[in-house]
Amino acid sequence: MFYDRARIYVKGGDGGAGAVAFRREKYVPEGGPSGGDGGRGGNVVFIGDEGLRTLVDFRYKRHYKGDRGDHGQAKNMSGRSGADIILRIPVGTVVLDDDSGETIADITKHGQRVVVAAGGRGGRGNARFMSNTNKAPTLAENGEPGEERWLRLELKLLADVGLVGFPNVGKSTIISKVSAAKPKIADYHFTTLVPNLGVVQIEDGESFVMADIPGLIEGAHTGAGLGHEFLRHTERTRLILHVLDISGSEERDPLEDYRIIQEELKLYSPMLAERPVIIVANKMDVPGAEENLKRLQESIKDQEIFAVSAATGEGLQALIYHIARVLPDTPVPNIVTMTDEHRVTKAEPENRFTIRREGDLFVVEGDEIEKHAKMSFFDSEASVYRFQNILKVMGVDDALREEGIKEGDKVEIAGFMFDWV
Ligand SMILES: Nc1nc2c(ncn2[C@@H]2O[C@H](COP(=O)(O)OP(=O)(O)OP(=O)(O)O)[C@@H](O)[C@H]2O)c(=O)[nH]1
Ligand SMILES: [Mg+2]
The missing domain is CATH 3.40.50.300 (P-loop containing nucleotide triphosphate hydrolases)
Structure with missing residues (x-):
């Protein structure tokens, strides 16, 4: 059998950041929080197209990125979502994750839609963090980074x-x-x-x-x-x-x-x-x-x-x-049998995080924890506090202690450096 193959990079757009803002009204000295949410990043979407017969287009252009979401704004205005990128893919194409070799999708039908790299969600604005105990939160989130990966496309070539x-x-x-x-x-x-x-x-x-x-x-x-x-x-x-x-x-x-x-x-x-x-x-x-x-x-x-x-x-x-x-x-002869099933499998991270030690530097790695780090504003105290809480809830604190971390040691997460206190 002959195969047409292509290897492409896809990345969903990053989510926009949430805003920190407060209402300013006449005669109201301290308005409530009014920072809007960031917009969602655009997805990279495949759509099955029976009119296409080859992967030749993907040999010339290999990088596809969804648009990023706009940042949230004052007056509770949410940022606009990034536009999706729609790619037409010949019916009969198998889509694999290039790293794991795992099948992400079988494109078997005209019009079939598969999101192959989701855009990141927008960060929440400070208006969302108001509570009974905190009427004036200065906390907002950065947008979530879009999913990214290298994909392998394989199409069984059938001659026209x-x-x-x-x-x-x-x-x-x-x-x-x-x-x-x-x-x-x-x-x-x-x-x-x-x-x-x-x-x-x-x-x-x-x-x-x-x-x-x-x-x-x-x-x-x-x-x-x-x-x-x-x-x-x-x-x-x-x-x-x-x-x-x-x-x-x-x-x-x-x-x-x-x-x-x-x-x-x-x-x-x-x-x-x-x-x-x-x-x-x-x-x-x-x-x-x-x-x-x-x-x-x-x-x-x-x-x-x-x-x-x-x-x-x-x-x-x-x-x-x-x-x-x-x-x-001219009709396609009916002899070609293709599996009708449509599987979409996604790898769940096995370990939520791992810790690697380099002297008195502790490097914490893992998609989930790195994502949280990237979504935090470390120049905001509230945001740092929230991140510390996430470390606790995910068990990163305990795990670091088990590894023998002590006061003054450094912790690195997603390129950010922290002192252990
Ligand atoms: N003068 C001339 N010679 C041609 C033309 N097309 C092919 N030939 C010659 O005819 C011979 C056979 O050509 P191929 O293309 O190998 O023929 P084929 O049909 O693929 O042959 P098989 O693979 O054996 O079935 C070669 O010497 C070609 O150069 C043409 O338009 N004019
Ligand atoms: Mg010949």
């Missing part, structure tokens, strides 16, 4: 278009001209032994996947010349490009070639015979090609024929544009 035909008609040459695929090309039969896939890019950013399938021969449907193997690949394609050597350079008659291959497809599977076919008359640069093309056009009236030369490139662009135009209306 399959190139079929006799050996040596120029299938590999065609795919090498219209995509970045670099198949072996040579003037003998069965040069190609396994299918090559290429992504064909159209100017407006659209793309489709083309498969160069090894040459078929008469009797392929019975397994002749590995026919079964090769025909199996055509089952999955939406559109068949039937390539002919219109010059008849191997003493063959292209009209007869056409009938033989169409017959093989039909005998292999009646469903294949229903698949839309575009005839590609290749090697138009070779003398004698014109006459054969005329004969072909006269005998096949109900099929589209594109005359091209893979050698000179003539006619290839018109062919590609035509494919891009008809593909959206």
Whole structure:
């Protein structure tokens, strides 16, 4: 199987900070607290899109960050939330956490939404900290940092278009001209032994996947010349490009070639015979090609024929544009089975924090405790007090004592330094 892969960095926007403010009213010397909350950071959201077939876009842009939330303001005004970043992801993509290898999501449906990096919540303004005992709190929170991680995207590539035909008609040459695929090309039969896939890019950013399938021969449907193997690949394609050597350079008659291959497809599977076919008359640069093309056009009236030369490139662009135009209306064959389940798993932190000792420095690490540290304003006494309480409740104090911390030692959390008292 062929996979398209990409590795991208996603980060939700940070929450905005809460404000510390007090009401100022005429004749009221000390108004109540009125600092608004910070706005929520924007999420990074994936949305399944069955119109996309590759991850090629993610090769050029790898960093995606949600907007940060605005800070809260006086007069109880909350900050505005940051905008979400919406990324359209091909259906069939598996999303993994790059560090743990864990599956975060299977994108199996059009329109399926998954938040892959949540924005941080906004910090609370001081108005929220008013209580019976504290009518004028000077405490507010910083915004929560947005979630961040590296993701691995994996998409099983299914070809939209399959190139079929006799050996040596120029299938590999065609795919090498219209995509970045670099198949072996040579003037003998069965040069190609396994299918090559290429992504064909159209100017407006659209793309489709083309498969160069090894040459078929008469009797392929019975397994002749590995026919079964090769025909199996055509089952999955939406559109068949039937390539002919219109010059008849191997003493063959292209009209007869056409009938033989169409017959093989039909005998292999009646469903294949229903698949839309575009005839590609290749090697138009070779003398004698014109006459054969005329004969072909006269005998096949109900099929589209594109005359091209893979050698000179003539006619290839018109062919590609035509494919891009008809593909959206061409159904995806029903053979592809994809798991319907939609799992979203998230790792829970196993340890809420860990303590590492470097001499008389105690480094406390862990997502949760670091998040609390980042959300505190350490220049506000109230905020420091609250943080100390969090350390107590989470058991960090006790754990530090167990590690033998003593007066005057230093504690580091998320880059902040504290003296132990
Ligand atoms: N003159 C001319 N030669 C071509 C053209 N396209 C392909 N050829 C030549 O035809 C030969 C076979 O080309 P391939 O692309 O390997 O053919 P294929 O259909 O992939 O062959 P198999 O892999 O064996 O099935 C090579 O020597 C190519 O250079 C063309 O448009 N004009
Ligand atoms: Mg080939």
